[in-house]
Amino acid sequence: MKILIVDDSTTLLNGLVSVLENIDSLKIFTAKSKQECANLLLQEKGKFDIAILDLGLPDAPDGEIIPFMEKFSIPSIILTAKQYDQNNPLYKHDFIIDYVIKNGSYALDYTAYVVERFIENSKVDVLVVDDSRSFSAKIKHLCKRYNINTILASCAEDAIKIMKSKNKIKLILVDYIMPGMNGLELTALMRKKYKKDEISIIALSSIKDKDVVAKFLKYGANDFIYKDFSDEEFYARVNSNLDIIKLFELSRDRANKDYMTGMYNRRYLFEKGTRIYEKTKKVDDYISCAIIDIDKFKNINDTYGHDIGDIAIKYIPKILNTFLDDNNLISRVGGEEFCIISKNISEREILDLYEQIREAFEESVLTIDDLELNFTVSIGLTTSFGSSFEDMLKKADLALYEAKETGRNKVVLLK
Numbered sequence: 001m002k003i004l005i006v007d008d009s010t011t012l013l014n015g016l017v018s019v020l021e022n023i024d025s026l027k028i029f030t031a032k033s034k035q036e037c038a039n040l041l042l043q044e045k046g047k048f049d050i051a052i053l054d055l056g057l058p059d060a061p062d063g064e065i066i067p068f069m070e071k072f073s074i075p076s077i078i079l080t081a082k083q084y085d086q087n088n089p090l091y092k093h094d095f096i097i098d099y100v101i102k103n104g105s106y107a108l109d110y111t112a113y114v115v116e117r118f119i120e121n122s123k124v125d126v127l128v129v130d131d132s133r134s135f136s137a138k139i140k141h142l143c144k145r146y147n148i149n150t151i152l153a154s155c156a157e158d159a160i161k162i163m164k165s166k167n168k169i170k171l172i173l174v175d176y177i178m179p180g181m182n183g184l185e186l187t188a189l190m191r192k193k194y195k196k197d198e199i200s201i202i203a204l205s206s207i208k209d210k211d212v213v214a215k216f217l218k219y220g221a222n223d224f225i226y227k228d229f230s231d232e233e234f235y236a237r238v239n240s241n242l243d244i245i246k247l248f249e250l251s252r253d254r255a256n257k258d259y260m261t262g263m264y265n266r267r268y269l270f271e272k273g274t275r276i277y278e279k280t281k282k283v284d285d286y287i288s289c290a291i292i293d294i295d296k297f298k299n300i301n302d303t304y305g306h307d308i309g310d311i312a313i314k315y316i317p318k319i320l321n322t323f324l325d326d327n328n329l330i331s332r333v334g335g336e337e338f339c340i341i342s343k344n345i346s347e348r349e350i351l352d353l354y355e356q357i358r359e360a361f362e363e364s365v366l367t368i369d370d371l372e373l374n375f376t377v378s379i380g381l382t383t384s385f386g387s388s389f390e391d392m393l394k395k396a397d398l399a400l401y402e403a404k405e406t407g408r409n410k411v412v413l414l415k
Contacts, residue, residue, distance in 0.1 A: 008032045034057050122147050300312055316377075378400060
C-alpha cells in the first residue's frame with residue numbers, strides 16, 4: 001500500500017514517517033509543496049492508496065491542495081493548524097476521510113491510527129440491514145470512503161442467509177423498523193450465535209426514543225446511532241467498534257496462537273480439535289490427523305545455529321498454507337512438530353495431499369542471506385477415529401515414529 005504525505009514542515013514529515021514506517025507493507029512518499037506533490041502524482045501515475053495533506057503549503061497557503069487532489073480521488077486526511085470548521089467547504093470534498101489538528105505528538109499518533117484503521121478496514125466486511133435503498137446507499141458510500149466493504153440486506157431474513165455464507169463480517173448495522181422481523185428481534189437472534197467480542201452490532205433508528213436505545217443494548221447491541229448522524233460521528237462509532245473487535249481478536253490470538261509461527265498452539269489444538277473430532281464422528285464423515293516433523297532438525301541447529309533453526313520452523317506454515325485451506329486446523333505442538341486436523345477429505349485424497357506436501361519440502365530451497373538450506377520432513381498420518389481425539393493423536397504420532405525409523409522423508413499412514 002502506498003501513502004503520500006504532503007507537508008512543508010521537515011519536523012512533522014519526519015515525525016509522520018517515523019510513526020508510519022512501523023506499519024507493514026506501507027510504502028511512504030513525501031512532498032513539501034503542491035508542485036512536489038504534482039510531480040510525485042505524475043511519477044506514480046496517481047496510484048496512491050491514501051494521502052495526508054497539509055492545508056497550508058508554501059505554494060498553496062489556503063488549502064488549494066484539496067481541489068487539486070479531487071481529480072485523483074485518493075482517500076485523504078487533512079492536516080491543519082486551525083480548529084475544525086464544519087462549514088468550511090474544504091471539508092466537504094468527498095475524498096476527505098478525516099482531519100487532524102496539528103497540536104503536538106498526539107496529532108502524529110492519531111494520524112497513524114487513522115492510516116492503520118484504513119488499512120485494517122480492507123480486511124473486514126460490514127453488513128447493512130435496512131429496507132431503505134437510499135439510506136443503505138448512503139452507508140455504503142460512507143464505508144467505501146474509509147476502505148470498508150459493505151454487504152447490503154433489505155430485511156432480516158436476507159441478513160440471516162448472508163451471515164451463514166460470509167465469514168469476514170465483523171460489524172452489523174441494523175435498522176429498527178423493517179418489514180417482517182424488526183431490528184430488535186434480529187439483534188437478539190444474532191446474539192444467540194455470535195458473542196459481542198466476535199461481531200459488533202450497531203443499531204440504527206430515526207425514532208428519538210431512549211427506550212428504543214435501552215432495548216437494543218439489552219438485546220445485545222454494542223452501540224446505537226440516530227439516523228441523522230454526521231459523517232464524523234458515523235466514522236467515529238464504526239471505527240471504535242471495529243477497534244474493539246480487533247482487540248478481542250488480538251487477545252484470543254495471544255491465548256490460542258504460537259508466538260513464533262502464528263499457528264494455533266497445543267492448547268487450542270486440544271480444545272478445537274476435540275470439537276471437530278466429536279462433530280465429525282457423530283455424522284461419520286472423513287477426518288484425518290497428521291503430524292509433521294523436520295528431519296534431522298538437531299543437525300540444523302548444531303550446524304547453523306538456533307536462529308536458522310527458528311527460520312526453518314517458520315518456513316513450515318508457509319508450505320502448509322499453500323496446500324491447506326480453512327477446512328484444516330494447523331497447530332504447532334512443540335519444537336519442529338506441527339499437527340494438522342482435516343475434515344471432509346477421503347483417505348485416498350488426504351494421502352495424495354500429504355505426498356505433495358512432502359515433495360514440496362524436498363524440492364524447496366530456503367535462502368537465508370548466503371545460505372541455501374534444504375531439508376525434508378516426515379509425516380505420520382491416520383484416518384482412524386480410534387476411541388478418542390487423544391487416541392487419534394497418539395496413532396498419528398506412532399505413524400510419525402515409523403516414518404522416522406524407516407528412513408525419514410516419507411508419509412506413513414496408520415489406519
